[in-house]
Amino acid sequence: LSSWNVSKVTNMRNMFQMAKSFNSDLSNWNVSKVTNMSFMFNHAEKFNSDLSSWDVSNVTNMEFMFNMAEIFNSDLSRWNVSNVTNMSFMFTKAKKFNSDLRQWNVSNVTNMSFMFAEAENFNSDLSRWNVSNVTDMDSMFSITKRFTSNLSNWDVSKVTTMNFMFAGTEKFNSDLSKWDVSNVTSMQYMFAEAINFDSNLSNWNVSNVTNMNSMFQDAKKFNSNIGKWDVSKVTNMELMFSNASSFNGDLSQWNVSNVINMKAMFNKAKNFNCDLSKWDVSNVTDMSLMFNEAEKFNSDLNKWNVSNVENMRAMFRLAINFNSDLSKWDVSKVTDTSYMFTATQEFNSDLSQWNVSNVTDMERMFAISPIFNSNLSNWDVSNVTNMEGMFAAALSFDSDLSRWNVAKVTNMKDMFNFAIKFNSNLSSWDVSKVTNYKDMFLNAKSFNNRYKPKFR
Template identity: 55%
Template sequence: MKTFFFKFSIIFSVTLFFSCSSDDDGGTLLLDDPILMVSDLIEIIPENQEVAMVVAQFAVTQENLTTPLIFEILKVSRAGAVTVNNQGQLLVGDATAFDFERRETISGEIQVSSGDLVQTASFTLNLTDEVEDAVPFITRWNLVAGDLTVQLPLYEGLANDPTEYNFLVDWGDGSPEGLVTSFDDPDAQHTYFFEGVQTVTITGILKGFNFGENLTSRNLIVDVAQWGDVQIGNGGGYFAFCENLVGFSATDTPILKEVTNMDEMFRLAVSFTGDLSNWDVSNVTSMSSMFLDAFSFDSDISDWDVSNVTTMGGMFLGAFNFNSDISNWDVSNVTNMASMFSGFLAPTRSMKFNQDISKWDVSNVTSMSGMFAAAVNFNQDLSNWDVSSVTTMRSMFFRARDFNQDLSNWDVSNVTDMTLMFAGSTNISFVPTMFNQDISNWDVSSVMTMEGMFAENRAFNSDISGWDVSNVTNMRIMFENATNFSQNLSNWNTDNVTDCENFANGSGLSAEQIPINGICF
């Protein structure tokens, strides 16, 4: 283990005395303004550091300061990886973060202050690889009567998801080790004689471990005790359908630096409650349906770096127990949030999610279709969201029972589909939606379908008489059973509407308030 020493350079000012003219009574001391500067930092660091080891030193320039320097971490790519002291030294906070196989860089930003003076600087620690012994991948499987065979979930790779196998497997029952060199190697399967939990230890190259690709033993795996050197691949669905997987007892984390696809990773892993807080997902671009119907999941993923993710469609769809704080996620690159918090796939259960996501940057999102559909408890402030890029809000708040927030300033000028957007339901499992906010200023001139937009909404009665609906073609059941709605829509330009079946059936609209333009009305 190498030890690094750094020189902490602090430049002190020289106090200057200026002589005065003969007219002055004496000399005057002129003090310079205080100065504080800190330089960005880039260092090359060997992996496998020890906790509290000094790994880098910030260069600080200070002049005429009257209060001590205070350093703090503003952000870091791997939460807890480093700390900083008031001497400007970066120290190892979590030694497991300094693992080249899992990440090649640790980066972030610090702040240094003295009184009212504040400066920031970035840091990048480039890790170098060290020669190490192989670290085994250890899993546990619960064998039950009638199902005593474990089939490792190996599969044939593709160009965008290459696989590689060359490992020894110890099945944990005293039988000889097997050498596995291909996805269809017969040694990747083993039959036990007795029921109970067995520990399987794999040592060597394993790239591609995916129950979504190979379902055979999906209900037998119950734990990952150590991730070791395994690389799960890049196909998504890694632990999909693993109904008896409760969590991971491993204290290390998986190697994810080549993973961009986490689609359906825990789909229908209905018992899963594992700790994923330290996972490095910074290279992931797709999390579509990642926790789809993972009914039990509610773990802390607040520190995840999701800044490269572009699709979160269906990410928590049917994950009815999820209600963790993800308020600080950087979702600025996400384009698809369709059905992200939808409860449609858990109709007999109540979606718990109700977290503050008011500060999310959703300016690049184009689809919010079904985003909060049947998210019956969600009622957070979204008034400052920039939704100007969104083209579809179909079913966005459909059956979102409690939602009733101010959306008056939303720019919906690019939205073309508002089908069922604020609709409620007659289903006894749901109380009709409570939404009744002023959206009179919305620019809906691009919308082409408003089918069922306020159907079964028993609360809504906002004045939308001034809407430009000239491009709408479908107003079928738009206000059906919207019993409280009673606004005059007779001046709407509905010349392009071709379907207005049951437009106001069961609503509070009188005959005089219904549109009169076009062939449909």
């Protein structure tokens, strides 16, 4: 097609879309009248013609232009893109692309979502780009693994969404301290797996953000002081600092009163030990895995209002230093406490007054909790169906459980395995629905066999 006269063409949208083997020389094409190049080489997997001399000065739409053009790497440094308004998905998965774009005038662009997502080789200097009209930067550099450009002077004041923006940018660590993010409403996964990122974000205005799900997940070096952030509109903090292994910011003054989801929020945040005693968590419904493997965490949480929480699965699992008094917690809506205190080496709070009447799953709830020995004699466990390994290797546990109503339980496997001090009389338990009680009392050295339930 090298000799085609396309000088009168105004629309090239979809022109070579899905032309997976196409690689004709288009270097001499006159495209000066074209206004739309969206999807032009979308999925043109073998295309790599020299387009350096193209006059694209009238083009307004370049969305998906080189999306999945996997070997495309033409020099586009001299392109005049000053009239383009849409660059979303422009180089997504263009894995070889690494042209110098530092001189591009992108001042009219409003949408840069997914622009360089998974463009694994891209690392142009974009420090002087004028992005002042951009409103959408969703996933702009997601998994752009080599990208390291300085973006400190970017004007992002009109941007409303930054979801996944730097997710998986393994080398990125630009100073973003001066960014005006006051109009951003969603930052989910923004720095997830940005393993070298540690910019000072202390002065960011995040007052309009509602979603911070996984924002710093696996950002292993991040430890900025973000204690003054206004997070009062945020409803989702799931996985926010999960595996952010360096993070230990002071979040004591955060207003989290609108947050509904805190699932795995500090999961594997191994250095985190902030005082969270004053947090208003009254609207939270999911705290599963919240402090799972948060090895240093030991804040006083007794005044927390957890009355709306439904899921506490593995909440403190392997939080080896945790020993807050939780005696006042209202857990009446909770249905899952499985693995909640598994391997909490220091935990021994009085839980005698807990209302667990809605819980259905208590699997390994206190397993490998060596000093736990609260009086649980009055617990209403009438809705529980799974007690597998509940007190396995709970080396100190010896509460009287004789009055427990276990009529709905089907699984008691390993329930007291290695509970070496346990010796409560369970002979009156109704175990008619139990189908698995393998090794229930294995290595329970103090247990009197006369106290065993009467299994069929």
